[in-house]
Amino acid sequence: MKVNRDGLRQWVNFIAILAAFGINVWAxxxxxxxLTMGEISTTFFPNVLIIPANYAFAIWGLIYLGLISLAIYQVLPTQSNNPRLRQMGYYLAISSLxxxxxVFLFQxxxxxxxxxxxxxxxxxxxLLYLKLGINLTNLPSSQRWLINFPISIYFAWISVATIVNVASALEIADWxxxxxxxxxxxxxxxxxxxIIAxxxxxxxRDSIYGGVFVWALVAIAFRQGQNPTLAVIAGVLAGLLVIxxxxxxxxKARRKRI
Known part of the structure; x- marks a missing residue:
């Protein structure tokens, strides 16, 4: 029996994204x-100074709004032959898994x-960000909002989360x-x-990616209200990124006019 590779890819990505969303909600x-994820962070990592204020994690709502929109868009029958979605492969499924x-390890x-x-x-x-050439070419608005935006915001927040996760693990290890x-x-x-941002x-020219780092740095500044030096450094870095x-x-706008 011949396997419909496009259909398989579409449904694997769709199910994986929804499963990751469900597990995060459950956790x-x-x-x-x-203990919820936030309670674990508060209990075990009170001395990890780079953890943003709790409100910053509300960004997950926006991340999953984007990812679920992407999951639905890419699973549509009309998108089965979309060459750009074919390039997406199973990267999002692997990230979701x-x-x-x-979640299970952290819990x-x-x-x-x-x-x-x-x-x-x-x-x-x-790999997905590089393979799709995010923001390197002009695309229809549907692809900018339903492919580029979800990937940029997810990639950016995971970049931040990786730094925080490493710092937290080192704290537990008494480094x-x-x-x-x-x-x-x-x-x-x-x-x-x-610097990465x-x-x-x-x-x-990815303002979404940079904006996520601004969001994180401002939240760090808020959390470090009792530590003026770190709060100022975080605020200054956020301001520089905005500039x-x-x-x-x-x-980018000037280049488009040329």
């Missing part, structure tokens, strides 16, 4: 170990292993930080994150 409504594994308080699962989410998203104080390490990690913003995003958008 925050009826966690099997009794890794997301499910990450089980296996924080070092959860970093490996987080990398399992991040790497397919990097000494090579004698460098936690506030200094936090500042270093924020600068590294901002600048590279993506400038190379791809770079603005310059990038103007450069």
């Amino acid at each position: 925050n409504i009826a966690p099997w170990r009794g 890794s997301q499910i594994i990450w 089980s308080q296996l924080f070092a292993l959860s970093v490996m699962a987080m990398v399992g989410i991040l790497v397919p998203l990097i 000494s930080g090579w004698g460098i104080s936690p506030p200094v390490w936090t500042a270093i990690m924020m600068v590294v994150g901002a 600048v590279i993506v913003i400038w190379q791809r 770079i995003i603005s310059i990038s958008k103007k450069a």
